[in-house]
Amino acid sequence: MTQADLVLQSLVSGLGIGCVYGLIGIGFCVIYNASGIVNFAQGAFVMLGGMITHVLLVRYHVPYALAAFVAVVAVAAVGVVLERLVVRPLWMRKAPVFVMILATLAAQIVIERVTFLLVDDQPKTLPVFLDWPPIMLGRVAINYQSLFIIAGSLAIVGALALFFKVTLTGKAMRACAIDREAALLQAIPVSTMLALAFALSAGLGAVAGILLTPTQYTAFNVGVPFAISGFIAAIIGGFGRPFGAFVGGLALGLVQSIAILWLGAGLKSAAALSVLLLFLFVRPAGIFGAAK
Amino acid sequence: MAPDPHAPLLQVRGLTARYGHVRALEATDLTVDRGELVAILGPNGAGKSTLLRAILGLVANTGEVRSEGVVLPRADPVAVASAGIVLVPEGRGIFGPMTVAENLRLGAYRVRDRREVERRLARTFELFPRLSERLGQTAGSMSGGEQQMVAIGRALMADPKVLLLDEPSLGLAPRVTAEILETLRRLNQSGLSVVLVEQKAPLALELAVRVHLLSLGRTVAVISPDQVKSHDELARYYFA
Numbered sequence: 001m002t003q004a005d006l007v008l009q010s011l012v013s014g015l016g017i018g019c020v021y022g023l024i025g026i027g028f029c030v031i032y033n034a035s036g037i038v039n040f041a042q043g044a045f046v047m048l049g050g051m052i053t054h055v056l057l058v059r060y061h062v063p064y065a066l067a068a069f070v071a072v073v074a075v076a077a078v079g080v081v082l083e084r085l086v087v088r089p090l091w092m093r094k095a096p097v098f099v100m101i102l103a104t105l106a107a108q109i110v111i112e113r114v115t116f117l118l119v120d121d122q123p124k125t126l127p128v129f130l131d132w133p134p135i136m137l138g139r140v141a142i143n144y145q146s147l148f149i150i151a152g153s154l155a156i157v158g159a160l161a162l163f164f165k166v167t168l169t170g171k172a173m174r175a176c177a178i179d180r181e182a183a184l185l186q187a188i189p190v191s192t193m194l195a196l197a198f199a200l201s202a203g204l205g206a207v208a209g210i211l212l213t214p215t216q217y218t219a220f221n222v223g224v225p226f227a228i229s230g231f232i233a234a235i236i237g238g239f240g241r242p243f244g245a246f247v248g249g250l251a252l253g254l255v256q257s258i259a260i261l262w263l264g265a266g267l268k269s270a271a272a273l274s275v276l277l278l279f280l281f282v283r284p285a286g287i288f289g290a291a292k
Numbered sequence: 293m294a295p296d297p298h299a300p301l302l303q304v305r306g307l308t309a310r311y312g313h314v315r316a317l318e319a320t321d322l323t324v325d326r327g328e329l330v331a332i333l334g335p336n337g338a339g340k341s342t343l344l345r346a347i348l349g350l351v352a353n354t355g356e357v358r359s360e361g362v363v364l365p366r367a368d369p370v371a372v373a374s375a376g377i378v379l380v381p382e383g384r385g386i387f388g389p390m391t392v393a394e395n396l397r398l399g400a401y402r403v404r405d406r407r408e409v410e411r412r413l414a415r416t417f418e419l420f421p422r423l424s425e426r427l428g429q430t431a432g433s434m435s436g437g438e439q440q441m442v443a444i445g446r447a448l449m450a451d452p453k454v455l456l457l458d459e460p461s462l463g464l465a466p467r468v469t470a471e472i473l474e475t476l477r478r479l480n481q482s483g484l485s486v487v488l489v490e491q492k493a494p495l496a497l498e499l500a501v502r503v504h505l506l507s508l509g510r511t512v513a514v515i516s517p518d519q520v521k522s523h524d525e526l527a528r529y530y531f532a
Binding site: 168171172174175178179181182183184185186187188189190 | 348350369370373374378379381385386387388389390394397398399401402404446450
């Protein structure tokens with residue numbers, strides 16, 4: 001392979017992982033817009049998506065597609081439970097946002113440890129969706145899972161855009177993000193919208209986990225690194241801008257894959273955090289400007 | 293409890309509100325019957341906005357608020373708004389990044405019947421023809437007067453029993469203010485009950501059947517508009 005082929009090959013895999021970061025980043029934005037909270041349990045949703053699918057598929061021999069569907073619904077439900085059990089009681093007591101953010105971090109640790117106790121500490125993987133040989137573009141190999149990740153992510157981003165633009169519930173969620181009090185005055189049930197935001201973010205995280213696990217692996221403790229990557233994606237895109245976060249995720253994935261190629265895999269996280277620092281120093285509002 | 297069609301549309305008794313430890317409203321009463329326009333006057337900090345916000349339950353408050361005899365919860369703005377007590381807040385509270393059409397649709401959030409939404413839209417456009425030409429425009433990019441029309445139009449989409457307005461003329465040119473108040477007069481003549489908080493007293497007095505004078509969080513007088521005009525001291529105070 002020539003250097004150009006290697007770069008292209010890296011960019012293809014970067015695009016795939018970037019989509020996943022983007023989905024996680026969108027999850028951050030949806031909750032942040034609805035509540036002002038940075039939900040650090042976002043990574044737990046990603047882990048749970050892959051993990052629940054794995055357990056259903058391998059232990060209980062549930063068909064793959066059904067297992068994935070059940071996992072997404074179950075994780076969305078976990079999101080709602082997190083909102084009701086952890087966030088809402090603090091919200092009602094008018095706790096500072098900082099306290100609520102810490103509470104989500106605590107929830108992340110609890111979910112992680114419960115998973116460890118219920119499953120084990122071994123890495124788990126999922127089969128690829130289609131076991132076909134990769135498509136060759138010259139000497140660059142594109143495997144089908146990457147295509148599933150990219151196509152699946154784009155479909156979700158498109159569906160999400162439609163949801164926010166077309167449906168009354170989507171518009172109401174945007175209204176809550178713009179001006180919570182004005183939304184209350186239109187009789188929009190703001191607290192239901194908050195629960196919905198958690199369900200949506202959790203479901204997105206689960207989908208990201210299911211798409212990604214076949215190419216990587218999942219384990220009880222993969223959540224935090226994913227949460228950090230998604231958080232960086234959201235910062236790059238301008239916090240609170242879902243579609244900015246997706247672009248941010250793509251950018252992060254590409255930078256990381258090039259860093260792995262030229263600097264070695266050991267510096268993958270260093271590259272991601274350098275991008276974060278760069279943005280925090282030079283353009284803290286992100287590419288598209290922060291939403292609030 | 294079933295609504296009593298003979299009871300006032302809005303009846304406030306002993307409403308007290310505080311911000312933290314600061315009392316902003318003290319045992320205030322207010323009654324609005326069908327088709328009435330009641331004005332609330334008073335200097336800055338008198339508690340006018342607080343009164344409206346306390347009725348909705350947006351600030352911590354105690355006391356009793358009834359609509360058609362039904363007691364409304366004191367800390368649930370969604371329930372109060374759903375009961376038809378609709379507030380256009382100070383500063384309008386429009387959803388700036390959203391279009392005029394989206395703002396108006398959200399006003400009727402609880403209505404899922406498309407024909408009913410269309411009917412309310414048509415009625416809103418009758419009052420504000422300009423909005424029908426600007427449906428696709430981002431509300432935040434409109435002039436102050438147009439934004440106020442969006443805010444009032446959005447409130448009307450909820451088909452309110454009582455429309456509460458907090459200083460609709462704030463920051464508007466006199467000509468635009470006159471236009472907005474003319475619309476309020478028409479709305480009121482068509483039977484809508486209105487509570488109007490307004491700094492520009494003369495404008496409010498032309499429309500009101502009754503005037504509540506607030507000072508330092510207390511109701512100091514409930515009088516007719518003519519009494520305000522004839523009362524030397526008040527006249528000097530409000531018309532200076």
